[in-house]
Amino acid sequence: MARLVLASASPARLSVLRSAGVAPIVRVSAVDEDALAAALGPGAPPAVVVTELARAKAADVVPGLVRDSLGDDTLVVGCDSMLLVDGQLQGKPGTVEVARERWRAMAGRSADLLTGHSVLRLRDGEVVAQAADHSSTTVHFGRPTADDLEAYLASGEPLQVAGAFTLDSLGGWFVERIEGDPSSVIGIGLPLVRRLLADVGVSVARLWAANTAESPSV
Numbered sequence: 609m610a611r612l613v614l615a616s617a618s619p620a621r622l623s624v625l626r627s628a629g630v631a632p633i634v635r636v637s638a639v640d641e642d643a644l645a646a647a648l649g650p651g652a653p654p655a656v657v658v659t660e661l662a663r664a665k666a667a668d669v670v671p672g673l674v675r676d677s678l679g680d681d682t683l684v685v686g687c688d689s690m691l692l693v694d695g696q697l698q699g700k701p702g703t704v705e706v707a708r709e710r711w712r713a714m715a716g717r718s719a720d721l722l723t724g725h726s727v728l729r730l731r732d733g734e735v736v737a738q739a740a741d742h743s744s745t746t747v748h749f750g751r752p753t754a755d756d757l758e759a760y761l762a763s764g765e766p767l768q769v770a771g772a773f774t775l776d777s778l779g780g781w782f783v784e785r786i787e788g789d790p791s792s793v794i795g796i797g798l799p800l801v802r803r804l805l806a807d808v809g810v811s812v813a814r815l816w817a818a819n820t821a822e823s824p825s826v
């Protein structure tokens with residue numbers, strides 16, 4: 609059947625998939641991202657960090673799927689996005705102060721938005737195939753005026769997204785251009801997920817057939 613499960617709380621990722629013709633089942637992982645990143649160590653390459661976080665998120669939702677009899681011919685996708693600025697990975701700012709400082713550092717400059725992806729294929733409750741990788745997109749930021757930046761911060765949007773910006777929402781006013789896959793900046797890179805699905809033996813056509821908006825989502 610090739611039912612798709614999105615192991616993410618991200619409304620952006622869900623929106624990208626729905627716009628791309630796939631209505632996934634959503635299961636939110638309970639991965640402690642900070643603890644996992646710390647366990648990987650300070651020297652872990654950024655691409656490894658986001659990919660391992662994506663792997664952990666996908667793996668975390670499998671037991672619940674099996675318990676709910678959703679572990680047969682099911683695909684699970686997990687993702688993690690972070691912005692690489694001056695060699696440092698940045699997740700969500702969380703506060704206005706942190707978001708303001710980040711914008712002051714990145715305005716007029718470029719940085720790489722890294723998104724890790726993990727795809728698991730389940731059959732009879734077992735992981736029978738898996739594939740993981742990351743994508744990187746260079747983002748060239750504009751220079752918001754002080755008034756525009758304060759208004760953006762006041763919107764609350766930049767506090768809850770990796771890198772304190774969005775491409776497809778309010779932050780789009782302050783992104784000059786990108787070099788790479790726009791969907792991966794938003795949170796799930798469709799071209800890379802297509803390749804990872806092919807690695808576990810599933811085509812996009814099959815995904816469309818099995819996960820239309822009318823398909824059951826539990």
Ligand SMILES: Nc1nc2c(ncn2[C@H]2C[C@H](O)[C@@H](COP(=O)(O)OP(=O)(O)OP(=O)(O)O)O2)c(=O)[nH]1
Nearest residue numbers: 616617618620688689769770774775776793794795
């Ligand atoms: N709409 C939009 N959201 C973005 C953009 N860039 C990053 N984000 C969001 C997507 C994710 O929700 C969030 C990145 O944080 P995470 O990768 O940790 O995901 P999140 O904690 O939201 O959900 P998850 O860990 O997958 O359950 O930032 C963008 O350009 N547009």
